[in-house]
Amino acid sequence: MNQEQNDIAIRVSNLSKCYHIYDTPRDRLKQFILPRLHHLTGQTPRQYFREFWALRDVSFEVKKGETIGIIGRNGSGKSTLLQMICGTLNPTSGSITTYGRIAALLELGSGFNPEFTGRENVYMNASVLGLSQEETDARFDDIAAFADIGEFIEQPVKTYSSGMMVRLGFAVQAQVKPDILIVDEALAVGDAKFQAKCFDRLQQLKDGGTSILLVTHSSEQIVTHCSEAILLDGGDVIEHGEPRYVVNHYMDLLFGKERKSYSASAFSTESNSVEPTQDDNLSLNFIDDVFSSHANYNEHEYRWGDGTATILDFYLLTDNEPYPSVITSGQSVVLGVAVRFYEDLVRPILGITIKTKEGVTVYGVNSETLETDEIKVLGSKGTTALIKAEFICRLAPGDYFISLGLATRKGEEIVPHDRRYDAIYLQIAPVTKFFGLVDLGLKLSAQNTSL
Numbered sequence: 001m002n003q004e005q006n007d008i009a010i011r012v013s014n015l016s017k018c019y020h021i022y023d024t025p026r027d028r029l030k031q032f033i034l035p036r037l038h039h040l041t042g043q044t045p046r047q048y049f050r051e052f053w054a055l056r057d058v059s060f061e062v063k064k065g066e067t068i069g070i071i072g073r074n075g076s077g078k079s080t081l082l083q084m085i086c087g088t089l090n091p092t093s094g095s096i097t098t099y100g101r102i103a104a105l106l107e108l109g110s111g112f113n114p115e116f117t118g119r120e121n122v123y124m125n126a127s128v129l130g131l132s133q134e135e136t137d138a139r140f141d142d143i144a145a146f147a148d149i150g151e152f153i154e155q156p157v158k159t160y161s162s163g164m165m166v167r168l169g170f171a172v173q174a175q176v177k178p179d180i181l182i183v184d185e186a187l188a189v190g191d192a193k194f195q196a197k198c199f200d201r202l203q204q205l206k207d208g209g210t211s212i213l214l215v216t217h218s219s220e221q222i223v224t225h226c227s228e229a230i231l232l233d234g235g236d237v238i239e240h241g242e243p244r245y246v247v248n249h250y251m252d253l254l255f256g257k258e259r260k261s262y263s264a265s266a267f268s269t270e271s272n273s274v275e276p277t278q279d280d281n282l283s284l285n286f287i288d289d290v291f292s293s294h295a296n297y298n299e300h301e302y303r304w305g306d307g308t309a310t311i312l313d314f315y316l317l318t319d320n321e322p323y324p325s326v327i328t329s330g331q332s333v334v335l336g337v338a339v340r341f342y343e344d345l346v347r348p349i350l351g352i353t354i355k356t357k358e359g360v361t362v363y364g365v366n367s368e369t370l371e372t373d374e375i376k377v378l379g380s381k382g383t384t385a386l387i388k389a390e391f392i393c394r395l396a397p398g399d400y401f402i403s404l405g406l407a408t409r410k411g412e413e414i415v416p417h418d419r420r421y422d423a424i425y426l427q428i429a430p431v432t433k434f435f436g437l438v439d440l441g442l443k444l445s446a447q448n449t450s451l
């Protein structure tokens with residue numbers, strides 16, 4: 001085995017899965033019988049099924065100790081992919097190579113026999129994973145303690161709640177220290193405390209060199225726990241890379257209008273006579289897209305939209321410091337954005353969201369929720385506008401990103417013109433005043449009441 005192979009835990013190459021869909025059970029029967037008869041008669045057989053490609057030409061590698069998140073809408077092919085990696089489903093074409101012991105936490109309680117007790121299932125599960133009776137004896141107390149389901153460990157699994165099943169399943173899989181651990185959405189069932197315990201355990205496994213494939217609908221889990229993410233849609237890999245970027249794309253699939261590719265020309269600016277404006281001692285450019293030229297710009301921003309209106313520039317100001325490298329909690333912040341409308345747009349909406357670096361939304365508003373009438377009347381073709389947001393920064397120390405979006409409504413649907421996710425980076429300085437996520441400005445008072 002060469003060095004490169006030593007580093008790899010899973011290699012998936014051009015993997016595809018095609019299901020045969022039969023409209024009626026009779027078609028299935030015909031498909032089974034008739035080709036055999038045609039074989040005897042020498043006729044060309046007819047096909048009685050439709051092909052459905054649940055996964056198409058998927059390739060990626062997972063290195064040792066790496067955690068890769070797989071995200072996608074319902075039916076995008078995530079479970080199909082995991083089942084093929086676990087060996088419970090055969091690929092139509094392509095190949096999978098895995099190195100080391102694989103443990104999988106797939107569908108709820110899938111590895112359990114419902115008639116057996118928790119204890120018996122632990123032994124069965126562990127033996128499937130390659131542990132001897134003695135090895136399981138040695139680990140049993142740890143497994144039971146991790147699952148923390150009390151006396152239920154001696155009861156048949158069919159009496160368990162779904163949460164208990166996941167607890168026991170995860171406890172077994174995690175205690176055998178697999179080389180590869182596959183977790184399919186199962187953790188979503190556990191309560192928050194148990195989830196936190198599982199993620200601690202996943203971190204320990206990761207530190208010990210276990211590679212993890214995590215399938216989840218939770219973008220926060222992907223951003224927090226994964227080093228890379230893969231977005232599946234309709235059986236295709238449509239994004240593979242930095243988790244934050246992939247998750248933003250996923251959010252657009254869920255909530256956005258169908259993604260239109262934005263071309264340079266869509267965002268290119270027509271030359272006109274509008275001059276850069278001075279505001280709060282900062283110049284904003286209303287002609288060229290100079291957004292990315294400023295200090296707080298995040299080059300990993302994720303941008304898309306139809307380009308009929310664009311966010312060309314921004315400024316950020318705290319206590320007269322333009323584009324501050326560090327902001328102190330409690331300072332007032334002014335954010336200005338320059339927008340330009342290339343078409344007539346009715347009632348444009350500007351949205352602003354602040355997220356932690358883990359992708360957790362701390363705060364989000366838009367001009368509709370705030371009922372900002374001045375923004376509603378903007379949007380005439382060829383015009384530009386300065387939109388200003390002001391707030392007191394009450395964020396806890398850490399790294400944050402501001403996302404901006406310019407959209408209009410078409411009935412119930414939102415039409416995104418320019419979305420600039422995670423486009424502006426904020427660093428909040430350490431403070432000793434409070435701990436936690438946000439400064440609520442709590443005031444303490446006391447009075448001596450002793451007689």
Ligand SMILES: Nc1ncnc2c1ncn2[C@@H]1O[C@H](COP(=O)(O)OP(=O)(O)OP(=O)(O)O)[C@@H](O)[C@H]1O
Nearest residue numbers: 019020052054072073074075076077078079080081
């Ligand atoms: N045995 C099967 N026969 C035919 N089609 C199938 C079969 N199993 C899955 N599919 C189809 O393949 C597609 C992918 O299914 P899969 O379960 O992998 O999606 P998923 O991304 O895991 O979805 P979810 O988030 O809902 O769990 C779906 O359209 C599903 O209907």
